[in-house]
Amino acid sequence: MSTPVGRTPGAGPVIRLGGVEARGHHGVLEHERQEGQHFVADLEAELVPGAGAGDDIGATLHYGQAAEALHAVLAGEPVDLLETLVERLLDAVEALPGAEACRRLTVTVHKPQAPITVPFADVTVSATRERTRPAVVALGANLGDAAATLAAAVARLGDLPGTRLTGLSPLVETDPVGGVEQPVYLNAVALLETVLPAERLLAALHAIEAEHGRTRELRWGARTLDLDLVQQGDPRTGTELRCTGTLELPHPRAAERAFVLVPWSQVDPAAMLGGESVATLATRAADAAGVRPGPPWPALRWGGAR
Structure with a gap:
């Protein structure tokens, strides 16, 4: 749910x-x-x-x-x-x-x-x-108290200027991909409405990662927090942003990643990506067998003074 x-x-x-x-x-x-x-x-x-x-x-x-x-x-x-x-x-x-x-x-x-x-x-x-656009953000962590880190990151997403959280998937546990030996991940997908341009939103996601000690020495390596901007705008309403270069939207590998597709389909069963149903893509993803129900979310902060 x-x-x-x-x-x-x-x-x-x-x-x-x-x-x-x-x-x-x-x-x-x-x-x-x-x-x-x-x-x-x-x-x-x-x-x-x-x-x-x-x-x-x-x-x-x-x-x-x-x-x-x-x-x-x-x-x-x-x-x-x-x-x-x-x-x-x-x-x-x-x-x-x-x-x-x-x-x-x-x-x-x-x-x-x-x-x-x-x-x-x-x-x-x-x-x-x-003047807002929907955005899809994928979250993941596999070091330290991953559930608490992801909950803190969700709260920070809601604190971004001109942004509100509109939906959050359950946590899922996923096997690592990329061949680097490391612990299992916890993943989720958050839905936002934001006025931030894609470049500013991505920069804000990187800042939140840095607050939680994210480093980028090893590709596919373990991380305290990973925040990916998957999509901004909505192909169902003709508002989807398509970017290339340093910022590629929609995320070029999202359609292959069950750890993104499965929780995304849970929070938005009608979501579309690249002209296909996210739910359909989730069932076809090569790593779909490596996605399992995760623990309950810890206490989450939605509101409060800004």
């Missing part, structure tokens, strides 16, 4: 851009399309924690460019509904180079000259988009 988990992601800086004005021709009435009227847009962008740490404009949302993007939509192609207009405004901001630093975007569009027959101050429509 999978374990549903959740926590509130840490808050980052917030950019608020108010009162971007333009004359537009949006509305369902003919005179609105012909004569045009005054429209105003406001933007609130909550950034990933640490977006300003490097003092680099390229690592955050450029609010000047955001203002120009909002103005262009307000003054651009007419639409009938404010609901449609606010979605186009969000699309425009999301297309900007620094938008990947935004965890949450909220746009409000004002139509203070709307054709209403009674006195009123304003008409507004707002919409919010969360």
Whole structure:
């Protein structure tokens, strides 16, 4: 059985851009399309924690460019509904180079000259988009108190900025692969929702490994903690990231590793990898016989102050 988990992601800086004005021709009435009227847009962008740490404009949302993007939509192609207009405004901001630093975007569009027959101050429509992607992280350890180490690593995953845990597999015991004589492993798979780009998420996983004494002298060797980024995005929704080079996604050997596939299929039976069912891949994996039920999880920390 999978374990549903959740926590509130840490808050980052917030950019608020108010009162971007333009004359537009949006509305369902003919005179609105012909004569045009005054429209105003406001933007609130909550950034990933640490977006300003490097003092680099390229690592955050450029609010000047955001203002120009909002103005262009307000003054651009007419639409009938404010609901449609606010979605186009969000699309425009999301297309900007620094938008990947935004965890949450909220746009409000004002139509203070709307054709209403009674006195009123304003008409507004707002919409919010969360900019998160699912991620799959495989965990393993075979030195020291492996179960306690993995539990501590799970807690650290939930502490990552802009990240929450959404599922956790049971622990499984697995035989080592790679030909190096060493103790059996405990393995698991954690599911995340995160705003972190893949490179930053991988760097965070390596930092957690280092906190637990992970070294990399011997390939396939024993380790205190191993955290692999297996997949980011979801092929079922067309959001899967595909990367090559120093960061390969999906993980190039995940489809062959029962110690990843078996717990992954337990926490997400409908998961897909490389166009195939993870559950099917798990049954075909050459080392599937070397995967057994593991011990219960020790006490796990899901929530608490950040």
